[in-house]
Amino acid sequence: GAGVSQSPSNKVTEKGKDVELRCDPISGHTALYWYRQSLGQGLEFLIYFQGNSAPDKSGLPSDRFSAERTGGSVSTLTIQRTQQEDSAVYLCASSVRTGKLGEQYFGPGTRLTVT
Amino acid sequence: AQTVTQSQPEMSVQEAETVTLSCTYDTSENNYYLFWYKQPPSRQMILVIRQEAYKQQNATENRFSVNFQKAAKSFSLKISDSQLGDTAMYFCAFMKLQGAQKLVFGQGTRLTINP
Numbered sequence: 001g002a003g004v005s006q007s008p009s010n011k012v013t014e015k016g017k018d019v020e021l022r023c024d025p026i027s028g029h030t031a032l033y034w035y036r037q038s039l040g041q042g043l044e045f046l047i048y049f050q051g052n053s054a055p056d057k058s059g060l061p062s063d064r065f066s067a068e069r070t071g072g073s074v075s076t077l078t079i080q081r082t083q084q085e086d087s088a089v090y091l092c093a094s095s096v097r098t099g100k101l102g103e104q105y106f107g108p109g110t111r112l113t114v115t
Numbered sequence: 116a117q118t119v120t121q122s123q124p125e126m127s128v129q130e131a132e133t134v135t136l137s138c139t140y141d142t143s144e145n146n147y148y149l150f151w152y153k154q155p156p157s158r159q160m161i162l163v164i165r166q167e168a169y170k171q172q173n174a175t176e177n178r179f180s181v182n183f184q185k186a187a188k189s190f191s192l193k194i195s196d197s198q199l200g201d202t203a204m205y206f207c208a209f210m211k212l213q214g215a216q217k218l219v220f221g222q223g224t225r226l227t228i229n230p
Contacts, residue, residue, distance in 0.1 A: 033217060043206060043220035056215040089158060095216070102216055106160035 002026065004107035006092050012113045013082055021077045021110045025094030031102055032075050033095075034067060037109070038088035046090075049075060050097065082114045117142045117209050121221035128197055129229050135182075136192045136224050138207030144168075146212045149183065149190045154204040154223075163205070166190065194226075202228045 005024040013019050025032050034046040036059075045059040049069045060066070064083075069075040079086055089109040095102030119140045128134045140149070151163040166174045166183050173181050178198075182191045194201055207221040 031216070033215075035218070042222045043218075045215075045217040045219070048215040048217055056217065059217075091158075091160065093160075097216070103162065103165075104216075104218065109158045111158075 004092055004094050004105055006090075006107040006110050008110060009108065010111045010113075012115060015084060015114055016081055018078065018080045019082055019112065021079075021090050021112070023075045023077070023092030023094075023107060025073065025075070025092070026105055027073075029094035029096055029105075030072065031095045031097040031104075032069060033093045033104060034075070034077050035091045035093065036088045037091060041088075043091075046077070079112075082112075084114050087112055087114045117144070117211065117219045119207050119209050119219055119221035121207055121224050123224045124222070125225045125227070127227040127229060130197060130199060132197055133193060133195050134197055134226065136194075136205050136207075136226065138190045138192070138221055140188050140190065140207070140209050140221075142188070142209065142211075144211055148210040148212070149181075150208040150210065150218070151179070151181070151190075151192045152206045152208060152220075153201075154206065155202070160206075164192065197228045199228050199230060202226060 007022045032049040037043045047067050048056040051072050064080045067077045089111050091109045093104040093106045095104045147168045149166045153161045153163050164176045164179050178195045180193045204223045206223045208218040
């Protein structure tokens with residue numbers, strides 16, 4: 001079946017613009033995660049969705065970052081007034097969360113470059 | 116908070132050799148999972164192997180095996196008979212069983228297999 005997909009694959013934007021990154025999880029996966037991979041900070045957790053709610057958004061770096069999930073499926077990560085330090089690869093993962101462990105399946109990521 | 120440390124930024128071995136990647140972690144949890152993920156240039160994070168903390172037996176997956184030392188908080192990955200396709204970034208990751216089950220990653224080790 002289809003894996004986790006993300007769009008766009010690459011995004012170049014000017015400093016100060018808003019961007020939206022999209023994640024389509026594997027069908028039936030109730031849990032969805034956003035991570036950020038940057039040269040300075042490595043791989044870090046941003047936010048976790050269970051269904052449409054976000055019980056853990058502790059990793060969002062500032063109030064310029066927000067995310068939503070609709071219909072228990074697609075999620076959008078929005079970055080307002082982008083800064084150069086936002087340049088990174090944004091990875092999405094989804095899992096079933098049944099039983100003890102929900103193995104996370106990752107998408108290919110969106111590479112964001114802020115100029 | 117949990118931390119994961121990979122002390123080898125880069126490693127390089129010849130094809131068919133055996134290589135061991137190191138990982139240590141810090142946690143006060145008793146029940147957790149540890150993972151090794153592979154990230155080739157395509158950016159897709161691929162799960163290589165996982166270890167449940169309550170299992171004393173080390174996990175193995177074909178050419179990949181781990182040496183899990185719970186008391187020492189050490190979790191190394193051994194790749195036997197290395198192949199050119201093993202060239203990638205390798206990330207060690209920790210997951211607490213409770214709550215969001217978010218992954219905490221190490222900084223990664225860039226592994227190059229030379230022909």
